[in-house]
Amino acid sequence: MTYSMTREQGLQLLRHMLRIRRFEERAAELYQLGKIRGFLHLYIGEEAVAVGSIPSFTSEDAIVATYREHGHALVRGTSMGTLMAELYGKATGCASGRGGSMHFFDASRRFYGGLAIVAGGLPVAVGLALADKLQGRARVTGCYFGDGAVAEGEFHESLNLAALWKLPVLFLCENNLYAMGTALARHQSQTDIAAKAKAYALPAETVDGMDPLAVETATRHAVEFVRNGNGPYFLEYRTYRFRAHSMYDAELYRTKDEVAEWKRRDPIMTFEQTLRTAGLLADTDLQNIETEIATEIEDAVAFAEASPWEPVEQLTKDVCTPKT
Amino acid sequence: MTKITYREAVRIGLREALQRNPRVFLMGEDVGKYGGTYACSKGLLDEFGPERIRDTPLSESTFVGAGIGAALGGMRPIVEVMTVNFSLLALDQILNNAATLRHMSGGQFSVPLVVRMATGAGRQVAAQHSHSLEGWYAHIPGITVLTPATVTDARGMLLTALHEPDPVFIFEHAYLYSIEGELEEGPPAVDISRAAVRRTGKDVSLMTFGGSVWKALAAATQLAQEGIEAEVVDLRVLRPLDIGTILASVQKTHRAVVIDEAWRTGSFAAEIAAQIMEEAFYDLDAPVARVCSEEVPIPYPKHLEDAALPQPEKIVRAVHRLLGRG
Ligand SMILES: Cc1ncc(C[n+]2csc(CCOP(=O)(O)OP(=O)(O)O)c2C)c(N)n1
Numbered sequence: 001m002t003y004s005m006t007r008e009q010g011l012q013l014l015r016h017m018l019r020i021r022r023f024e025e026r027a028a029e030l031y032q033l034g035k036i037r038g039f040l041h042l043y044i045g046e047e048a049v050a051v052g053s054i055p056s057f058t059s060e061d062a063i064v065a066t067y068r069e070h071g072h073a074l075v076r077g078t079s080m081g082t083l084m085a086e087l088y089g090k091a092t093g094c095a096s097g098r099g100g101s102m103h104f105f106d107a108s109r110r111f112y113g114g115l116a117i118v119a120g121g122l123p124v125a126v127g128l129a130l131a132d133k134l135q136g137r138a139r140v141t142g143c144y145f146g147d148g149a150v151a152e153g154e155f156h157e158s159l160n161l162a163a164l165w166k167l168p169v170l171f172l173c174e175n176n177l178y179a180m181g182t183a184l185a186r187h188q189s190q191t192d193i194a195a196k197a198k199a200y201a202l203p204a205e206t207v208d209g210m211d212p213l214a215v216e217t218a219t220r221h222a223v224e225f226v227r228n229g230n231g232p233y234f235l236e237y238r239t240y241r242f243r244a245h246s247m248y249d250a251e252l253y254r255t256k257d258e259v260a261e262w263k264r265r266d267p268i269m270t271f272e273q274t275l276r277t278a279g280l281l282a283d284t285d286l287q288n289i290e291t292e293i294a295t296e297i298e299d300a301v302a303f304a305e306a307s308p309w310e311p312v313e314q315l316t317k318d319v320c321t322p323k324t
Numbered sequence: 325m326t327k328i329t330y331r332e333a334v335r336i337g338l339r340e341a342l343q344r345n346p347r348v349f350l351m352g353e354d355v356g357k358y359g360g361t362y363a364c365s366k367g368l369l370d371e372f373g374p375e376r377i378r379d380t381p382l383s384e385s386t387f388v389g390a391g392i393g394a395a396l397g398g399m400r401p402i403v404e405v406m407t408v409n410f411s412l413l414a415l416d417q418i419l420n421n422a423a424t425l426r427h428m429s430g431g432q433f434s435v436p437l438v439v440r441m442a443t444g445a446g447r448q449v450a451a452q453h454s455h456s457l458e459g460w461y462a463h464i465p466g467i468t469v470l471t472p473a474t475v476t477d478a479r480g481m482l483l484t485a486l487h488e489p490d491p492v493f494i495f496e497h498a499y500l501y502s503i504e505g506e507l508e509e510g511p512p513a514v515d516i517s518r519a520a521v522r523r524t525g526k527d528v529s530l531m532t533f534g535g536s537v538w539k540a541l542a543a544a545t546q547l548a549q550e551g552i553e554a555e556v557v558d559l560r561v562l563r564p565l566d567i568g569t570i571l572a573s574v575q576k577t578h579r580a581v582v583i584d585e586a587w588r589t590g591s592f593a594a595e596i597a598a599q600i601m602e603e604a605f606y607d608l609d610a611p612v613a614r615v616c617s618e619e620v621p622i623p624y625p626k627h628l629e630d631a632a633l634p635q636p637e638k639i640v641r642a643v644h645r646l647l648g649r650g
C-alpha cells in the first residue's frame with residue numbers, strides 16, 4: 001500500500017489513537033479507585049477503527065455506536081471533560097451522568113449513543129437513514145456494532161431493510177473476533193461476515209482494522225458511495241481487543257499466545273513505525289503529543305472531580321418532555 | 325349525524341394526519357397493498373403513494389426501531405404493529421430505546437413516535453393471538469399509553485398523539501373495529517390527559533378501558549333495571565393515569581369494580597385498585613373488586629373463551645357482591 005498522507009494527517013491519526021489509549025488507561029485506573037463504576041468496556045487495541053473511520057463523516061452525518069464507544073465519541077469531538085464526567089456519573093457528563101460508560105450521547109454532534117443492547121442500534125440507524133432519504137438530505141448514518149451483533153435477528157432485518165429501501169446507511173462491523181468470550185467461529189456458521197452482507201445485496205468489504213490508513217481509505221470510499229445515493233454499504237474491520245471484555249474477566253476463552261500475536265500488530269506501535277520510516281515523525285513530535293494529551297486528561301479528570309452530582313430531586317426529570 | 329365504524333374513524337384519522345403534515349408516514353406489515361390487516365389503511369396507498377404508506381417485511385423489531393430512528397431524524401412516523409401479540413418481537417426497541425432515550429441522554433433526544441396496534445381477545449383466535457398487554461406497556465415510564473374506546477377517540481387520539489414529543493402507543497381493541505358510533509362535535513384532536521365518565525351513577529363505579537368499556541356499559545344497563553346506578557369511567561389513558569377522575573368517582577359512589585381483559589395477577593386493574601386504596605381508602609364502603617381474565621391462555625372454543633374473559637354478567641355479579649346482594 002502506498003501512503004500519500006501529509007505529515008499533519010499522519011500526526012493527527014496518531015494523536016487521536018493515543019488520546020483514546022491514554023484516556024482509557026486512565027479510566028481503568030480510576031475504575032480501580034472506585035471513581036468509575038458499573039461496566040467499563042475498553043477499546044484498547046481497536047483504536048485504529050474509530051480514528052480511521054469517524055473523520056470520514058461530516059458534522060451533518062449521524063453516528064450510532066455501542067457500549068464500547070469511548071473512542072468514537074472522542075474522535076467525533078465531544079470534549080474529554082464531559083466524557084470523563086459521564087464516566088464518573090456527574091451532572092456535567094455528556095448524558096448528564098445518567099448513562100455512564102455505555103451511554104455516551106451528544107446531540108450537537110449527532111452522536112446517538114452509546115446503546116448497550118447488542119444490535120439494538122442497527123434498526124435505529126436504518127430509521128435515521130430513512131428520515132434523511134424521505135427528506136431528500138444527502139446525509140449518511142454510520143452504524144458501529146460488533147461481530148456478536150451478527151447473530152441477532154436485528155442485524156439481518158436491518159441489512160435487508162436498508163438494502164431493500166436503498167437507505168443511506170453505512171454498516172460498520174468491528175469484528176474483534178469475540179462476543180464476550182465466544183469466538184466468532186463458535187457463534188457463526190459462516191465466519192465471513194462481509195459475505196452475509198453480500199447475501200442481502202449490499203456491497204461489502206473486509207478491511208484491516210489495525211491499520212488506520214486502510215480504515216480511512218475504505219471508509220472514505222464507502223461514505224462517498226452512500227452519500228451519492230447508491231444505497232447502503234457494509235464494512236467489516238478485522239481488529240482485536242487487548243483487554244478483557246469489560247473490566248475483568250479470566251480470559252479463559254483465548255490463549256496468551258494469541259493475545260501476544262495480536263499485540264505485535266498494536267495499531268499505535270505499528271503506525272508510529274510507519275510514520276518514522278516515512279520520515280514524518282520525530283521523537284519531539286511524540287513527546288509533544290504525549291504532553292498535550294496528559295494535560296487534556298488531567299484537565300478532564302479535574303473537571304469530573306469538581307463537577308456536581310445531579311440532584312436527586314431531578315430523578316424523574318426528562319422521563320417525558322415537559323409540557324409547555 | 326351519520327354513524328361510522330371505529331375502523332373508518334381510524335382511517336379518517338390516518339388520512340387527516342397524512343394530509344396535514346408531510347412528515348407523517350405510515351409503515352407496517354400489510355398496511356399498503358393489502359389495505360391493513362383490519363382494513364384501517366384501505367385506499368391510503370392509492371391516495372398517498374408507497375413512500376408514505378410503506379409495506380415492511382416481517383421484521384417487527386427493525387421497523388419499530390426504524391420508526392424510532394425516523395422520529396429522531398425529524399419525521400413523524402406512525403408505525404402499525406399488526407397486533408400486540410407480535411409487538412413482543414419489538415419489545416426491546418420499545419423498552420430499551422424508545423422509552424429510555426430521552427432520560428438516558430440527559431434530555432437531548434426525544435422520540436416523537438406513534439405506534440398503533442390491535443389488542444385483545446374475543447374473536448376465537450386462540451392463545452397466541454388474544455393477548456391484552458397494554459397494561460404491560462403502561463408499566464413503562466417515558467411513553468404514553470392510549471386505549472381509545474369510541475369512534476371519536478379512535479380518530480382524535482391519533483391526531484393528538486402526533487403532536488406529542490415522546491412515544492405514544494395506541495391500543496385498538498380488535499373487537500371495536502366494527503362497532504358504530506357518531507363522531508362527536510368539536511376539534512378532531514381530542515384531549516389525551518383525562519379519563520371520561522361514559523355514564524353517570526351514584527351506587528358503584530365501574531373503571532375500565534378499551535374494549536371492556538362496552539361490556540361495562542352493558543352491565544350498567546342491566547344494573548339500572550334493578551335500580552342500581554352504576555357510573556362507568558373510561559380510563560382512556562393508562563399512562564400517565566388520570567387518578568383524579570377515578571378518585572372523584574369513588575368519592576361519590578364509595579364502591580369500585582375495575583374491569584381489565586388482562587390476566588388478574590399483576591394486571592393494570594391491580595394498579596388501579598392499589599391507587600384507590602392509597603388515596604381513597606376511607607371513602608370506600610367495600611373493598612375494591614376486580615373482574616379480569618382467568619389465568620389461562622385464551623382458548624379457542626367460544627364457550628371457553630367467553631368463560632375466560634370479563635363479561636357483563638361477571639361485572640353485574642361483582643357489583644351484587646359489593647352491595648351485599650350476592
Ligand atoms: C441483546 C443482548 N444480549 C446480550 C447482551 C450481553 N452482552 C453485552 S456485550 C456482549 C458481547 C457482544 O459482542 P460484540 O457484538 O462482538 O461486541 P464487542 O463487545 O466485541 O465489542 C454480550 C453478549 C446484550 N448487551 N444485549
Ligand SMILES: [Mg+2]
Binds near residue numbers: 147148177178179
Ligand atoms: Mg466482538
